[in-house]
Amino acid sequence: MFFSREKPHLKVLDIGAGYGAFSRLLYERGFSVEACDLFPEHFHFHPVRCHQINLLKKFPFPDKSFDLAVAIEVSEHITDHEMFFSEVARILVPGKRFYISTPNILSLKSRFRFLFTGYFYSFSKLNYDLHDGLQHIASLTLDQYNNVAVSHHFLTAQVNIDKRQKTSVWLKIFLFPLIFSFTKLWKTGGFHNQNSLLLGRLLFLCFEKS
Template identity: 35%
Template structure:
């Protein structure tokens, strides 16, 4: 669905190399677009790739057929435990019910299978500043009424932060969640110098209140809460998440 950049593809492949060690394998690319990621994956790994998207008109690989699914309203069109590896780059932000889709991905993965997905990082400093002054995250601008290009930022309807993505993956049953980024963003780096110390001070004060007064943070979710103000999240352009089905 989303048309990813070469940097996102490279980061996805690096995460696959780190987490998925069993080849050959059955691979599904959700939101396959033109097929660039499938082509790159084939050049790096011994895989048999399948594609799923909201349309087959974007696919440029002649030997890859695309199963069409509207994931905002439909389940993935595959039996249980069909794939060893699923990639899903720049798709989640286009979906109305992304948690349902993550549960579907868990269903079609084999035990021990790997999921690698990416989303725009709405919590880098560039995006936080934009939200403060404009009310919209970076890459999540005002939407047109009754029209949008689904494969572009005009189809970005669901801004999901790294915390809520990790939470939804755990809720779906995934384990061993690893979060990284594709690259550091120049504008966010520029904002880091004046904002780093205030972020550290105020985030600690707010965290203490969340723990002691509201009881929203405990030993089970604290690491994911702290992650949102890590350097990677403050500076990264795109979130890359890898995880495993038990």
């Protein structure tokens, strides 16, 4: 669990809480939890209150009202990350943290998928008539996440993954000479060719508010 470093009893906002599975886990571990979602009627863990929220608008919470914020598989569904990070920064206490999990579009499996289909891992052709907030519409790299985060008074992300993709592991074995050569040739290539980014299925990002 990528929340394991955090001490219970801190106040947490579960953003895009869905049915409430992660809110329940946090609650059972002793955190003080509030949740929010575009469709709060879908939230089923009643010991925790779920607020209605539109992530493209101002959040319905006071400044510095939470110690931690978490967005599990949310950021790939929204279009305005500037607004998103701005509001999370506003409601967080300085020195506290914002956690994100998102599909890793930088894995070798994802890069090959994009090469041959034009779509990253976990992304597909959009339904232009569907506006329920469930489609994956935003494919940001780690560098792009850091850029948005730093502009809203966060430090750059601490990065972890859920597990290694077997496909990506095999691709790395075959492609290692090319990866090594091009990383040396293009001086900026090393940042997105970190082992965790090349192999991970999901990215876990932790941003600390400065």
